[in-house]
Amino acid sequence: MDEATALGLYRTMTRIRKFEQRAYDLFLQNLVKGTTHLGAGQEAIAAGVAAAMREDDYTFVTYRGHNHLIARGTSLTAMMAELLGRENGLMRGKGGSMHLLDVSKGVLGSYAIIGAQLVIANGTAWSSQYRGSGQVTVCFFGDGATNIGAFHEALNLAAVWSLPVVFVCENNRYMEYTAIESVTAVKNPAVDRAPAYGLPASLVDGNDVEAVLASATEAVERARAGGGPSVLEYLTYRHGGHSRADPGKYRPDDEVAEWLRRDPIPAYRRVLVSRGVAEAVLDEIEAQAKAAVDEATQAAKDGPEPDLELAFADVWSDGGWTWRN
Amino acid sequence: MSTEVVMPRMGETVDEGTVNTWHKAVGDQVSEGEPLLEIGTDKVDTDIPAPVSGTLVEIRVSADETVPVGTVLAVIQ
Numbered sequence: 001m002d003e004a005t006a007l008g009l010y011r012t013m014t015r016i017r018k019f020e021q022r023a024y025d026l027f028l029q030n031l032v033k034g035t036t037h038l039g040a041g042q043e044a045i046a047a048g049v050a051a052a053m054r055e056d057d058y059t060f061v062t063y064r065g066h067n068h069l070i071a072r073g074t075s076l077t078a079m080m081a082e083l084l085g086r087e088n089g090l091m092r093g094k095g096g097s098m099h100l101l102d103v104s105k106g107v108l109g110s111y112a113i114i115g116a117q118l119v120i121a122n123g124t125a126w127s128s129q130y131r132g133s134g135q136v137t138v139c140f141f142g143d144g145a146t147n148i149g150a151f152h153e154a155l156n157l158a159a160v161w162s163l164p165v166v167f168v169c170e171n172n173r174y175m176e177y178t179a180i181e182s183v184t185a186v187k188n189p190a191v192d193r194a195p196a197y198g199l200p201a202s203l204v205d206g207n208d209v210e211a212v213l214a215s216a217t218e219a220v221e222r223a224r225a226g227g228g229p230s231v232l233e234y235l236t237y238r239h240g241g242h243s244r245a246d247p248g249k250y251r252p253d254d255e256v257a258e259w260l261r262r263d264p265i266p267a268y269r270r271v272l273v274s275r276g277v278a279e280a281v282l283d284e285i286e287a288q289a290k291a292a293v294d295e296a297t298q299a300a301k302d303g304p305e306p307d308l309e310l311a312f313a314d315v316w317s318d319g320g321w322t323w324r325n
Numbered sequence: 326m327s328t329e330v331v332m333p334r335m336g337e338t339v340d341e342g343t344v345n346t347w348h349k350a351v352g353d354q355v356s357e358g359e360p361l362l363e364i365g366t367d368k369v370d371t372d373i374p375a376p377v378s379g380t381l382v383e384i385r386v387s388a389d390e391t392v393p394v395g396t397v398l399a400v401i402q
Contacts, residue, residue, distance in 0.1 A: 247371040
């Protein structure tokens with residue numbers, strides 16, 4: 001892999017990690033409005049998949065979605081301000097952490113309903129197919145979503161219509177507070193089900209960013225070339241709890257310790273250093289990420305609270321709402 | 326510069342929290358991310374990490390006291 005691409009992956013992962021750590025701190029300070037679901041520990045998936053995508057491709061994410069917006073280039077300030085419920089936020093402070101959407105980056109929503117995005121992702125994939133635009137849709141979901149009906153409906157219809165969509169399972173082993181294996185009939189919740197719909201599937205180490213990039217490139221390019229949908233399952237682990245300040249005590253200590261040892265960011269740093277990248281270059285990338293998050297935090301804190309009138313803006317297509325009354 | 330540590334909102338319907346234990350005493354050095362205290366609510370007990378590195382200069386809420394969300398628990402300098 002060329003060094004510019006490698007450093008880009010490291011930069012994306014570092015930006016995500018710093019953002020998520022800051023979001024957690026701000027949550028504890030009561031500055032984050034509503035809940036948060038953080039993706040620290042799962043950065044390699046967002047960075048690797050985004051690097052495999054074309055600028056005009058579509059992304060659908062879950063409520064644990066910050067990682068993917070950052071990876072696709074959404075403004076950190078707009079995101080942080082949204083978490084804080086400020087008018088300079090991505091949704092003008094009305095959506096919060098669970099509902100981030102950035103049309104300009106092709107991110108057509110963060111879905112709080114488990115599995116809802118899979119069937120909707122088929123819609124943009126069908127649109128691209130119909131228009132012959134060559135765009136690919138990448139749809140992320142968690143391990144728990146594989147036990148939802150919509151997962152099976154979406155895979156089936158995508159296969160029937162040979163849609164340009166890649167279904168990406170971020171298997172972090174826990175659906176909220178429940179270990180996935182305790183409620184699932186198969187060992188690998190996504191890849192073991194893909195053959196039922198005739199779909200190719202790969203099980204990949206989701207903490208190895210280059211393995212993620214390679215597998216995602218294959219799947220995205222297959223879809224773009226008309227080869228139809230496929231399933232990727234990335235094995236990973238969230239460093240924190242499910243949401244808010246959940247301490248995650250339902251997870252065994254030795255399991256947490258083992259996965260912290262497999263933290264994707266220090267792991268990739270070791271790889272880059274072994275290839276001859278100077279420590280100072282990587283330190284500088286981390287310093288830039290921290291500076292960007294500091295700047296976003298300050299701009300978010302300085303942002304105004306939304307006016308009450310704003311509750312009625314961006315609701316109806318013509319911008320008005322008076323006809324409702 | 327001093328940084329206040331406040332009682333976080335642990336759930337949408339949780340308006341107060343209890344300090345279970347202080348892991349640090351006034352005068353102790355703390356580093357960012359290190360567990361500072363454990364709090365408890367009717368939903369969950371959890372450790373609260375120090376938001377910054379510095380000296381713990383003040384503890385305003387003692388163990389076993391229950392206070393509203395947003396109350397300043399400690400000051401780090």
